[in-house]
Amino acid sequence: MKDMLVFGQTGQVARELAHHAGMRCLSRTEADLAEPAACAAAIRAHAPRAVINAAAYTAVDKAESEEALAHRINAEAPGAMARACADLDIPFIQLSTDYVFDGAGTAPRAPAEPTGPLNAYGRTKLAGERAVLAAGGPHAVLRTSWVVSAYGSNFVKTMLRLGKSRDRITVVADQIGGPTPARDIAAACIKIAETLIAEPANSGIYHFAGSPDTSWAGFARETFAQAGIACEVVDIPTSDYPTPAARPLNSRLDCSLLEPVFGLSRPDWRQGLRDILHDLGEI
Incomplete structure (x- = not known):
């Protein structure tokens, strides 16, 4: 594992790769994604x-006004790396997102289904996917969703902060x-890379997301339940929480291709949440 190279040092997945797998993670000063040739x-x-x-x-809302920069980092840099x-x-493993889809319907989206991003972030990530595939080398584009950990800023840490200071919060349902x-994404990346070293013909686009599917409101309730926080969660529609960038309503991902190819199944996010809360000293 230590002979693999990771771009990113402060992001959630990169920190898990460094902490639990001891992998070499390049910082921005060592390889700035705004400079694709340097990568x-x-x-x-x-x-x-x-x-x-x-x-x-990953600043989804800010990307609406900084799409050129987001494109350089999310599309041009991965393309240069893949080449x-x-x-x-x-093998080159590129992390991507459910935001490449339009969020229509209620069925889980399979990797081969048509894309249609709703926002600048999604457009730049989709462009990155296409650049990786065009490079022609051994690769895996791993789309995932709603990433959480004990590191950085994320939904779990926001809910803990709000839940401790309020009796009632509204959350999109x-x-x-x-x-x-x-942590599960990091482990999946390592397994995929190891497999592609031996079997490059398994290159392609794959989906990896936690199970079972839920809403943000449901995620908040489980966070409070596990952390022992008495805060009421009130369901609201997306229309009641406007943001600069549109969010997909349906972020369900069909992850069935991972099992036969890489032996990977969807992780139970509730167990992962327990691990995160333990790491944060909440349980």
């Missing part, structure tokens, strides 16, 4: 057995998806 040069300099890109422009990996004939612990 490709870093890969050639390190000559790893595989590369995992766990870095991205460098293709030249070296090593008509967006449905699978919360996904970053």
Whole structure:
């Protein structure tokens, strides 16, 4: 595992890769994704057995006014990385998102289904996927959703802060998806990379999200229940919580391809949540 190279150092998945797998994670000063050529040069300099890109422009609302920067980081940089990996004939793992879909319907989306992002972030991530596929080397685009961990800013930590200071909060209940612990994503990335080193023909787009699917409101209730916080969660529709970037209502992902190819099943996010709360000293 230590002969794999990770882009990103402060993000949730990168921190799990560094902390639990001891992987080499490049900081922004070592490889700035706003400089795609520098990222490709870093890969050639390190000559790893595989590369995992766990870095991205993830400020969804801010991307509406910074789409050019988001595109450079989320599309141009992964494309440059993937081409460098293709030249070296090593696997490249690109993390992507459910936001490449339009959120219509209620059925889980399979990897091959048509995309249709609703916002700038989703458009730039989709462009990154296409750049990785176009590079032609061994690769996996791993779409995931609702990432949480004990690190950084995320939904669980926001709910803990609000739940401790209020008796009642309103939370969106008509967006449905699978919360996904970053620790499980990190482990999946390693397994996928190891498999592709031996079997590059398994390259492609895959989905990986926690189970069971729930709403943000349901996620909040489970967080409070496990942490022993007495805060009422009141369901509201997305229309009552407007944001600069539109969010998909249906973030369900069909993850069935992972089992036969990589031996990976959907993680139970409720167990992952317990681990996160334990790490945070909440339980």
